[in-house]
Amino acid sequence: MTLRSRTFAILETSQKDDKATLVDDALLTGLILVNVVAVVLETVPGWAARYGTVFNAIEWVSGPAFTLEYGLRLWACQEDPRYARPVAGRLCCALRPLLLVDLLAILPFWLPMLIPLDLRILRALRLIRLLRLFKMARYVESLHTIGTVIRSRREELLITLSAIGILLLVASTLMFYAENAAQPEAFSSIPKAMWWGVTTLTTVGYGDLYPITPLGRFMGAIIAILGVGLFALPAGLLASGFSEALQNRRPSACCPHCGKELA
């Protein structure tokens, strides 16, 4: 086994009985989590200055580490029969979504050293560091599951979402015409009334916009009672798809007659 095939095995596969793979997965997952927490906490006013050395240290460890990981992945990808050709294969490999995420994740470290950038772009670059979170996609099973579920209910979700859109539009238009005269600031336009519609029909109800006229309240009550059910449909579809997906994964011992699991 060559060094390259070993590197490929460690980085790209996840065999439970290979210790090096497990250590590598744990290290990278840990580093990603530390990075995400750092990016989040850095935005707390005052913390960037107070804990600047900690945040810098994390960046000076993570930048080279992720760069090394990216390089190794690119070097080892030739082991994959699909990317066997030395140059064209590596280019193909580098254009895969996860590798692009890896590249974007290291840019905020290298770019300011290569090109002089103004402060605005620097701040935006720090945002890009949060893309490191998506490097987790390799390790977190839930993202695959959610993706599978959404695909399996694609059609149903599209139908409910279009119905939601139509209900939202009709409800907001009615509310706009009912409340515009009484609250010209709050219900100033249909798009703003749609904000009311979303906060009401998802039952969030911030309380920044609500009807105050008797007609508006009457319509709002009817819309809320009837419409809340429609907005809950995507949630229900996701839930049933999710439990179906998880059911399929379990080793099931089903009664051949009734399809129920045997104890």
Added chain:
Amino acid sequence: MTLRSRTFAILETSQKDDKATLVDDALLTGLILVNVVAVVLETVPGWAARYGTVFNAIEWVSGPAFTLEYGLRLWACQEDPRYARPVAGRLCCALRPLLLVDLLAILPFWLPMLIPLDLRILRALRLIRLLRLFKMARYVESLHTIGTVIRSRREELLITLSAIGILLLVASTLMFYAENAAQPEAFSSIPKAMWWGVTTLTTVGYGDLYPITPLGRFMGAIIAILGVGLFALPAGLLASGFSEALQNRRPSACCPHCGKELA
């Protein structure tokens, strides 16, 4: 095949392998969407003036286009065996809900040219343009599905809605008597307390009305914990009916014994 039967095929049927039908569907759907977006955005303060030429252009394209579509539908409907008689058939056809929507959708374009109208009615006419959205009913499958679901659960929905009405009335009356003395403005009458009831039991909770007395809060807590379940019933019924309706449409390969889908 005559020109009229071809027109009928293009407008009224939706065969996947007929290119003209597809182009016609796409054009009309697009025009409807552009119209809806225009009506919505026109209400944003200042935009009617600033982008007036754009909105006018859309109207001057859509008005004649929808009128042409309406005329062609009326002319071609004789192909349908139910409306075969030249005059009576066309009249019957014109009274179908979707054709009436088509007629209402072009009125805001033609009416101001035919009769002098004051500003208030003109504004209301602009609202009617939103009815063009319902022309989508021909193309959006979700509206048919939702309608089917509501019909299939008609009885259950009526039962739950009447129970919801009774709970709402009882809860609001109790709250009115508990809070009226402490908040004579907020809980001024039972109808206003019912507005509290709807916002609470749908869990929207804007925060414009809430109990402040210990008794009112105690009752509000009990009502919320017990009543939220009742108000969620229509949503649950719709969800189960919806998933049943979608299940039926799929070509299913079921195990003949357990009724479960085979992989």
Added chain:
Amino acid sequence: MTLRSRTFAILETSQKDDKATLVDDALLTGLILVNVVAVVLETVPGWAARYGTVFNAIEWVSGPAFTLEYGLRLWACQEDPRYARPVAGRLCCALRPLLLVDLLAILPFWLPMLIPLDLRILRALRLIRLLRLFKMARYVESLHTIGTVIRSRREELLITLSAIGILLLVASTLMFYAENAAQPEAFSSIPKAMWWGVTTLTTVGYGDLYPITPLGRFMGAIIAILGVGLFALPAGLLASGFSEALQNRRPSACCPHCGKELA
């Protein structure tokens, strides 16, 4: 058939093919609804004075009508084998819940004529008139269904409600200790923190009470994400019991193997 047995048939049974029963049901249902609407609207400030004659007229029709109905029910109940004895049977009959509701429903009409009452008690009596709503229990099927469902899930509901109570208590105590120092007014005691708990865990969220300290917000986030599921359990139990109850009523043609309904 005697007059009494005919009266009994009209009032107490609901045969679809008996016209007198249908007319009687419709009349009484209508009168009850008119009464309920009147009681509700009378509380709107100013309406009691402005539409006083209408409200009085409704009362002067409803009072005698409901009294007549009560008297007829009491007179005819002897037809029921269980209440056959002239005096003791009628007394037993009069103590049934629905007959007690009927009695309470006519008290607000007769009591002020018999005894001089002060204004406070008079106002409370008007509240009692809303009990006329429960006379509907005879006609509205949904109330029976809801009652059946609650009984069928009694045990599960008790278990979830006790778990909800414990979670509410623990969450509110933690929040009280986290927020009391920062908001001594808002989170002044554990009972008040429990009001926060109810509005949060039912996802109503009025916005009158919410944590503002970082610790309180962190705990509030965890409590909300985990606890919302627990508070949704009674709703889910009711929904499943409800759909089960309705399924049982339908004439079902099930596949004998899989238990699925045949088309």
Added chain:
Amino acid sequence: MTLRSRTFAILETSQKDDKATLVDDALLTGLILVNVVAVVLETVPGWAARYGTVFNAIEWVSGPAFTLEYGLRLWACQEDPRYARPVAGRLCCALRPLLLVDLLAILPFWLPMLIPLDLRILRALRLIRLLRLFKMARYVESLHTIGTVIRSRREELLITLSAIGILLLVASTLMFYAENAAQPEAFSSIPKAMWWGVTTLTTVGYGDLYPITPLGRFMGAIIAILGVGLFALPAGLLASGFSEALQNRRPSACCPHCGKELA
């Protein structure tokens, strides 16, 4: 039967036909509930002073009673074959979670008598008295059920909770960048934007934080419509697990072919 084995039977087992066990369970459950209510009500401003004698009386009864219960449990535990050895067995027994809770529950009574404590620690000790609630764990079945359900859906809950965490992080970061400029106070950092995320995606919606820019509202609407379904998944999983757990406990007479319960 020795006195010790009788004590063991009364305290640790719950046989329905043993009167002493039932009386003991009722007394202890009652005392625990009285204690919990007392701890809760004591926090209401002014009540600690006004009803001080009542609260003290409850404490002077509960402290010794729970101490006696603890002592008896420790003395009788030797009857359990697992803890048969006189000293080591009792020590093992004392380290069981429920016995530790019992010990913690009596500490607030004895500690102030043994050691001089300052006021802050005394106040914290009063909090610990609420742990007496968890003594209920012996008697309340629902806590066992909830525990079983959470264990049975452990894997699914972890997957959904990690997906919820990722969605929350991404949504909050986007909202922070959209709203920070317009509301530097409200959306001052990503952690604070995460508080917005939790209150929105659980649909609580207090109204202390909400987007006000058009971009923020547009993103907030999309996030709310799509994300609410994801946050409802743990609730759905708990509900299905719960109904499964309760189904299993019932003595079921199932059709051997379809698995449906027979009437």
